[in-house]
Amino acid sequence: xxxxxxxxxxxxxxxxxxxxxxxxxxxxxxxxxxxxxxxxxxxxxxxxxxxxxxxxxxxxxxxxxxxxxxxxxxxxxxxxxxxxxxxxxxxxxxxxxxxxxxxxxxxxxxxxxxxxxxxxxxxxxxxxxxxxxxxxxxxxxxxxxxxxxxxxxxxxxxxxxxxxxxxxxxxxxxxxxxxxxxxxxxxxxxxxxxxxxxxxxxxxxxxxxxxxxxxxxxxxxxxxxxxxxxxxxxxxxxxxxxxxxxxxxxxxxxxxxxxxxxxxxxxxxxxxxxxxxxxxxxxxxxxxxxxxxxxxxxxxxxxxxxxxxxxxxxxxxxxxxxxxxxxxxxxxxxxxxxxxxxxxxxxxxxxxxxxxxxxxxxxxxxxxxxxxxxxxxxxxxxxxxxxxxxxxxxxxxxxxxxxxxxxxxxxxxxxxxxxxxxxxxxxxxxxxxxxxxxxxxxxxxxxxxxxxxxxxxxxxxxxxxxxxxxxxxxxxxxxxxxxxxxxxxxxxxxxxxxxxxxxxxxxxxxxxxxxxxxxxxxxxxxxxxxxxxxxxxxxxxxxxxxxxxxxxxxxxxxxxxxxxxxxxxxxxxxxxxxxxxxxxxxxxxxxxxxxxxxxxxxxxxxxxxxxxxxxxxxxxxxxxxxxxxxxxxxxxxxxxxxxxxxxxxxxxxxxxxxxxxxxxxxxxxxxxxxxxxxxxxxxxxxxxxxxxxxxxxxxxxxxxxxxxxxxxxxxxxxxxxxxxxxxxxxxxxxxxxxxxxxxxxxxxxxxxxx
DNA sequence: GGTCTAACTTAGTACATTGTAA
DNA sequence: TTACAATGTACTAAGTTAGACC
Numbered sequence: 001x002x003x004x005x006x007x008x009x010x011x012x013x014x015x016x017x018x019x020x021x022x023x024x025x026x027x028x029x030x031x032x033x034x035x036x037x038x039x040x041x042x043x044x045x046x047x048x049x050x051x052x053x054x055x056x057x058x059x060x061x062x063x064x065x066x067x068x069x070x071x072x073x074x075x076x077x078x079x080x081x082x083x084x085x086x087x088x089x090x091x092x093x094x095x096x097x098x099x100x101x102x103x104x105x106x107x108x109x110x111x112x113x114x115x116x117x118x119x120x121x122x123x124x125x126x127x128x129x130x131x132x133x134x135x136x137x138x139x140x141x142x143x144x145x146x147x148x149x150x151x152x153x154x155x156x157x158x159x160x161x162x163x164x165x166x167x168x169x170x171x172x173x174x175x176x177x178x179x180x181x182x183x184x185x186x187x188x189x190x191x192x193x194x195x196x197x198x199x200x201x202x203x204x205x206x207x208x209x210x211x212x213x214x215x216x217x218x219x220x221x222x223x224x225x226x227x228x229x230x231x232x233x234x235x236x237x238x239x240x241x242x243x244x245x246x247x248x249x250x251x252x253x254x255x256x257x258x259x260x261x262x263x264x265x266x267x268x269x270x271x272x273x274x275x276x277x278x279x280x281x282x283x284x285x286x287x288x289x290x291x292x293x294x295x296x297x298x299x300x301x302x303x304x305x306x307x308x309x310x311x312x313x314x315x316x317x318x319x320x321x322x323x324x325x326x327x328x329x330x331x332x333x334x335x336x337x338x339x340x341x342x343x344x345x346x347x348x349x350x351x352x353x354x355x356x357x358x359x360x361x362x363x364x365x366x367x368x369x370x371x372x373x374x375x376x377x378x379x380x381x382x383x384x385x386x387x388x389x390x391x392x393x394x395x396x397x398x399x400x401x402x403x404x405x406x407x408x409x410x411x412x413x414x415x416x417x418x419x420x421x422x423x424x425x426x427x428x429x430x431x432x433x434x435x436x437x438x439x440x441x442x443x444x445x446x447x448x449x450x451x452x453x454x455x456x457x458x459x460x461x462x463x464x465x466x467x468x469x470x471x472x473x474x475x476x477x478x479x480x481x482x483x484x485x486x487x488x489x490x491x492x493x494x495x496x497x498x499x500x501x502x503x504x505x506x507x508x509x510x511x512x513x514x515x516x517x518x519x520x521x522x523x524x525x526x527x528x529x530x531x532x533x534x535x536x537x538x539x540x541x542x543x544x545x546x547x548x549x550x551x552x553x554x555x556x557x558x559x560x561x562x563x564x565x566x567x568x569x570x571x572x573x574x575x576x577x578x579x580x581x582x583x584x585x586x587x588x589x590x591x592x593x594x595x596x597x598x599x600x601x602x603x604x605x606x607x608x609x610x611x612x613x614x615x616x617x618x619x620x621x622x623x624x625x626x627x628x629x630x631x632x633x634x635x636x637x638x639x640x641x642x643x644x645x646x647x648x649x650x651x652x653x654x655x656x657x658x659x660x661x662x663x664x665x666x667x668x669x670x671x672x673x674x675x676x677x678x679x680x681x682x683x684x685x686x687x688x689x690x691x692x693x694x695x696x697x698x699x700x701x702x703x704x705x706x707x708x709x710x711x712x713x714x715x716x717x718x719x720x721x722x723x724x725x726x727x728x729x730x731x732x733x734x735x736x737x738x739x740x741x742x743x744x745x746x747x748x749x750x751x752x753x754x
Numbered sequence: 755g756g757t758c759t760a761a762c763t764t765a766g767t768a769c770a771t772t773g774t775a776a
Numbered sequence: 777t778t779a780c781a782a783t784g785t786a787c788t789a790a791g792t793t794a795g796a797c798c
Binding site for chain 2: 280282328329330333340341342344346357358361406444445447482484485500503544545546547613617704706707710711712
């Protein structure tokens with residue numbers, strides 16, 4: 001028995017029991033550090049275990065129909081006979097007969113499609129637990145095309161010499177060549193892993209004419225150039241060619257796109273088998289760059305109804321296995337070679353199966369609101385528990401609840417070193433008395449989590465205990481607990497409660513609170529901006545980041561320039577007003593206050609931009625017109641036409657220079673003060689809008705709103721917002737999201753609350 | 755209790771499509 | 777109409793969780 005299992009046998013009698021030195025016997029503190037949790041390293045053991053007793057029936061050894069265990073009946077879509085639904089049905093039928101008289105066959109097919117899609121599982125109320133489907137028919141998976149060798153003149157070079165490779169090796173070289181300009185290809189780990197695997201394939205495929213050892217002597221530029229050329233060619237294809245290509249693609253994927261789930265047509269998500277390539281691990285992944293091998297039908301396990309005809313595997317091949325397991329929600333599966341994990345082909349996000357589990361997820365999170373107060377009270381109490389393990393549990397729960405940390409399971413040495421709550425180490429937090437904590441660690445996807453926060457006093461004390469010597473950098477902060485233990489405790493609080501539910505709950509709760517703060521006024525655009533701001537609060541809570549786009553700086557600069565230009569125009573217009581009516585300045589000094597706001601440099605900068613743009617435009621227009629003339633076989637414009645234009649711009653330049661000197665704008669004689677004032681007003685509006693847009697862009701540059709919208713914010717909140725604030729749902733959900741969240745769109749009203 | 759791993763959700767990025775300013 | 781930026785979608789890596797088994 002370790003000492004931390006002994007209840008506080010030596011209480012210093014302090015009621016407060018707050019301070020670490022008081023509440024925990026020394027002996028207990030001393031034993032904190034040992035029992036380092038073993039780092040899991042992926043083993044390739046043969047302990048093939050079955051997860052649960054399932055209705056797994058393999059083709060070969062089972063002649064008993066599945067029906068004996070679970071009767072398979074093609075379930076009819078349930079439609080309520082009364083009320084809204086019944087009416088709807090009648091209406092549809094009449095409209096269909098009408099349509100049928102007029103419609104073309106394709107229209108009919110479309111109509112049929114719509115009919116198929118109208119199954120409303122959320123009104124059927126039969127969301128069973130264990131069983132995922134009653135019948136499942138599909139056509140298998142789509143394989144990537146076979147490798148086609150490059151033209152003989154396109155080669156990689158080694159030490160200056162062209163290398164002849166077997167197709168299998170050439171393919172791998174090509175993977176790297178295609179990525180030559182990416183960050184991956186500059187990463188030494190990626191290079192090393194690629195090179196090792198590549199040499200292996202070279203060896204296995206019969207070697208090459210040149211002996212290769214040193215990566216730095218390998219030259220993939222010719223191959224790279226070839227791929228770039230192909231890309232360019234594709235881009236330059238005519239409209240018709242592109243269309244034909246697209247049609248061919250659609251025809252090819254048609255059979256795999258959908259399946260029959262309980263007799264209804266539903267979409268399949270990732271029906272394409274992942275093509276071979278180089279593994280693009282995120283962050284400092286030790287295996288990044290390794291060869292992801294081609295997947296063959298023999299590697300694939302299909303899952304479908306017993307009575308479904310097994311799809312034909314590609315010629316000359318066989319399926320690895322065929323299963324009929326209706327307790328799982330996948331259609332096909334294979335094992336990938338990088339880390340021996342499984343990959344699944346699943347239903348699409350808009351399918352009933354996915355919809356139901358999404359619905360369940362949000363209902364569980366929603367249910368947490370009835371328990372959260374008790375839970376918080378409980379873990380606050382446990383923060384002072386004499387048992388070290390309980391203190392760790394309580395402290396971890398606090399971090400998960402308050403800072404939306406993930407559970408943080410153990411990771412192996414062959415994965416990137418990232419952490420979550422339970423796997424936080426000594427070096428990931430810095431403590432600054434009295435109660436400040438600085439978190440700095442890499443979380444999921446190696447995204448940095450950096451936050452300086454104030455925490456509960458007792459949490460601070462506990463964290464200090466968890467860092468006490470002999471603990472040192474590299475040691476686990478929470479060395480007595482693990483995600484399964486946390487989850488077990490959570491189940492005691494509430495059925496279905498796990499660490500991740502806190503994230504969903506807090507995200508949706510935050511969204512609800514934020515929406516409550518939005519005033520129901522203004523234009524649709526303004527309301528959308530407010531909605532996005534609320535969305536952003538959630539994204540920040542969940543630490544959803546994105547890399548700043550390469551063009552971000554550039555586009556920000558452009559917006560700045562645009563604002564400056566509008567400012568200049570506005571000031572210039574006001575100056576014109578004064579030219580017409582100098583007396584106005586005394587009448588309304590405030591209106592003319594900003595006349596001096598723009599510095600000479602700024603003004604000059606704007607002039608420069610203006611003239612540059614004019615020149616570019618003239619040049620482009622000239623070129624375009626000549627191109628057109630050339631295509632029509634007519635005589636080209638002489639360069640004097642362009643010169644003339646440039647001359648005019650030069651004159652304009654002179655005018656502007658003069659204007660800069662005198663401060664007096666050149667103006668049309670026909671204008672009036674009223675017209676000018678209207679212009680100023682218009683410009684003001686545009687300036688405000690653009691400034692707003694700029695702010696939004698800056699705020700969003702590193703925050704990704706999509707992930708929280710897709711996974712964390714209860715879609716019924718968005719629907720509620722849409723209805724209550726009269727903002728079309730199309731402004732808040734893209735087409736895909738509207739499909740995925742159809743259940744929410746049709747079930748929530750303007751009064752719905754999380 | 756710990757380990758293994760199947761099966762699922764969550765995540766950022768690469769690429770395709772659409773929108774918009776010129 | 778074009779070129780480029782913004783937006784949307786597909787892809788697949790990387791998490792969490794739970795059951796089996798020791």
